[in-house]
Amino acid sequence: MSERVLETYLDAKELAAAAGARLVGAITSAVATRGQAVIVLTGGTVGIALLRHVAAYGPDIEWSKVALFWGDDRFVPAADAERNHRQAYEALLETIAIPPANVHPMAASDGDFGDSIDEAAAAYEALLPDEFDV
Incomplete structure (x- = not known):
């Protein structure tokens, strides 16, 4: 087991930059080692700021070998500004x-499952891989 290291940052901006650099490192390492990277994204102020930092490294990453999933999202219409997927799209994905087939957002309330959050959650659970790199 590796030794735990506690890192502190002056503010959320510095944290997002450091976490973004680490995420890029984890992605490139996984692609180099296993031929793919499977990543879980989140939203929130720091999560989306982190994605903006990752976007700066965009040309350096083999995105065709990266699969993106979400750890959480709001069950609201797809165009809702509060959806983590929409925020991630604006910060990074666009x-x-x-490849669109490598992006696996959670269902929106105006999607295939209508207002059935239970069906949407079950379908997403079935889609999730057994392991993630980050």
């Missing part, structure tokens, strides 16, 4: 060359 700036990189990732």
Whole structure:
């Protein structure tokens, strides 16, 4: 087991930059080692700021070998500004060359499952891989 290291940052901006750099490192390492990277994204102020930092490295990453999932999202219409997927799209996805088939957002309330959050959650659970790189 690796030794735990506690890192502190002056503010959320510095944290997002450091976490973004680490995420890029984890993605490139997984692609180099296993031929793919399977990543879980989140939203929130720091999560979306982190994605903006990752976008700066966009050309350096083999996005065709990266699969993106979400750890959480709001069950609201797809166009809702509060959806983590929409925020991630604006911060990162629209700036990189990732195949749409590699992006796996949670269902929106105006999607295939209508207002059945239980059906949407069950379908997403069935889609999730057994392991993630980050």
